[in-house]
Amino acid sequence: MVFHVKNSHTHKKTALKMVVFLMIILTLSLLLAQMSPVSAQNEPASLTGIIYDEGVDTDGDGAFDFLNLGVEINVTTAATYRVEAGGLYDSTYNSVSVLTNSSAYLNAGIQIIDVHLNGSSVYAAGVNPTYIAYIDLYDGSDNLLDEVYDLPFSKQYFYSEFQAPPIFIGFDEIERCV
DSSP: OOOOOOOHHHHHHHHHHHHHHHHHHHHHHHHHHHHSOOOOTTSSEEEEEEEEEEEEOSSSSSSBSEEEEEEEEEESSOEEEEEEEEEEEOTTOOEEEEEEEEEEEEOSEEEEEEEEEEHHHHHHHTOOOOEEEEEEEEOTTOOEEEEEEEEEOSSOOOGGGBOOOOOOOOOSOOOOOO
């Protein structure tokens, strides 16, 4: 009886090559998955991460009454959407506590919803904002669809460009001097 003994070294080399090949395929698959853009295919709309900012003076006194943000939205399903935006800050993270929202019916395509941030709040905080802290997108049922954080403005706004808050003076008692 004759037995043929195969070289076990050859089997080990083949097995090692297969393991290395599988590791390379797995690594490339994971890398490709990370590089692919996250798709909001199931969502009716998503934020593009692009904003358009400008100070607006509504009463012609030379001071911005509000900071208008045009928030760009990629709409796949026409419907009513709401944008909520809040928190302004400068390059050293000094912040302005401000929050606003706006709703609109949007058709499919790239659309813009404008939100107005109170200028008096910026003046009162004494902060020169360069960033918006967050923007959230909601559907008509108030389900959160998308959110973005820390978007830069097109320029630095100086607090002194904004409307000073109104000052109210009250009197409790008035005395008449004779």
